[in-house]
Amino acid sequence: MRFTFRPTTRNDFPLLRRWLSTPHVARYWVHDTSEAGVEADFGGAVDGTEPSEDFIASLDGRPVGFIQRCRISDYADELAELAALTEVRPTTITVDYYLGEPDVLGKGLASRLIADFAARCWRDIPDATDIVVAVTESNPASWRALERAGFRRVASGLMEPDNPRDDRMHHVYRLTRPVLADGAGSARAAGTGR
Template sequence: METAHTSVAAPTLRLSFRPLEMADLPMLHEWQARPHWTEWWGPAPTLAEVEAEYGAWIADPTKVQPHIALLDGQPFGYIQSYVAMGSGGGWWEAETDPGVRGIDQSIADAAQLNRGLGTEMVKAFVAKLFADPQVSHIQTDPDPRNARAIHCYEKAGFRAMRKVQTPDGMALLMVCERGSSSNALQ
């Protein structure tokens, strides 16, 4: 299991990522109850639900790799990646490329929205994922009504592909290809 921090220096901030730990789950649970999270991630889960779902990923990160995003060493967001092919639960059932990674993320504090931090977090995490030569492209699936997220992904080098039906409802499939000119960190 990954234990070292992966750091990427941006012009005015220092971003890093570390694997989510069991000790982080109360903090993550509190973040997930915030209005800017529940607006797009759905109703706030109980702490027991967070411990069950995320605890399973911590114990076995082969399906989902959960991370805490750090800004100047302080937790400021959550980000996860997963292999899209075979992800189960009705997700990406037609995907046949084992190199496709999916990502999901959110910033913890609503006061940090609309400052470019989400874009920098996504760019840095995409660079981390593309460091693996087996990763062919990265996808994400925001709600089509979530203009802020869509704009963030576009600035990070993602292209809107098409609307898709997911187990969570309608989504906009967005893809970032290796070497995208918008993502110079690759």
């Protein structure tokens, strides 16, 4: 079972509003779920005026979640916070994600979502060297999903939480682009050279 991903469109905004209003998403994704709020938060990615890319994640053709990616260097505040805790390169990207449909929770699908999307990132962004994700310490389901997807914890430290009720302690996880050995004995990054 693999996830498929397609870019978010404005036709998805009612779905995003519903997902962002569910208690399990709203706990960590603090957003204005009005039409205007969702437009303000996600319209720029649809229009290409925001450097992030947003995707709807589907299983067997059914939309069940959301995931976005960007280069950390495109967001100065996030870059400064992460760079205080771990190395961040210009080629480092980050992802943020959730499963929106309550009936898919508790089945180990978050780690599959993350792993499948990481594989897509390596294909889509040939110069991406690594994916770094900071997760609040109070969200163990998220950081355990990262671990099951192959990320390793590289730092812990204080960052501003998305939800003001959370403590500032975050764990930082990194996944480095896989390297494959070719027939000549040299190493090349997986997903490049095609």
